[in-house]
Amino acid sequence: xxxxxSSHVGNSILVAALCRIFKEHGLRVAPFKAQNMALNSxxxxxxxxxGRAQAFQAEAAGIEPTVDMNPILLKPTSDMGSQVIIHxxxxxxxxxAEYHRFKKEAAQxxxxxxxxxxxxxxxxxxxxxxxxAEINLRENDIANMGMAEMADAxxxxxxxxxxxxxxxxxIGTMELLTLSE
Numbered sequence: 001x002x003x004x005x006s007s008h009v010g011n012s013i014l015v016a017a018l019c020r021i022f023k024e025h026g027l028r029v030a031p032f033k034a035q036n037m038a039l040n041s042x043x044x045x046x047x048x049x050x051g052r053a054q055a056f057q058a059e060a061a062g063i064e065p066t067v068d069m070n071p072i073l074l075k076p077t078s079d080m081g082s083q084v085i086i087h088x089x090x091x092x093x094x095x096x097a098e099y100h101r102f103k104k105e106a107a108q109x110x111x112x113x114x115x116x117x118x119x120x121x122x123x124x125x126x127x128x129x130x131x132x133a134e135i136n137l138r139e140n141d142i143a144n145m146g147m148a149e150m151a152d153a154x155x156x157x158x159x160x161x162x163x164x165x166x167x168x169x170x171i172g173t174m175e176l177l178t179l180s181e
Contacts, residue, residue, distance in 0.1 A: 068114075068117050107140070
């Protein structure tokens with residue numbers, strides 16, 4: 001699993017690169033991002049919506065994009081709310097606090113998708129969202145360390161040196177993780 005010290009550190013492109021490398025080594029590989037937030041989406045062949053990055057990653061893996069690659073898509077509707085899309089279909093609109101409480105239920109949808117992908121592929125390259133060090137979001141996390149624990153996945157932490165402060169962000173992230181994480 002790839003996780004970043006923040007958003008926009010290059011996780012999506014690295015997941016695509018790993019998908020291509022594993023594909024070229026003859027492995028059946030699929031990308032997976034439990035929860036993505038984006039205004040724009042990709043529409044799968046069956047009409048479901050997923051993050052555009054997961055569609056790009058599926059292309060790198062040489063497979064057709066499916067809703068299981070991004071089981072939860074959040075499309076912002078305001079500063080404090082989003083349209084929640086589960087398995088490609090609109091589930092409803094939720095305020096941030098409501099969605100935070102909903103994540104326990106959402107974890108079931110995430111694991112359904114992950115298991116379906118794992119049955120069909122040799123390797124699942126998992127992408128986190130934002131930072132695992134967002135301690136205010138740790139409870140019921142389904143995007144970062146919570147997902148890593150559910151999938152029993154090792155984690156590679158990614159930082160962006162171009163913005164400066166990469167060592168501080170890497171060390172700071174590690175310091176904010178719990179021992180089990």
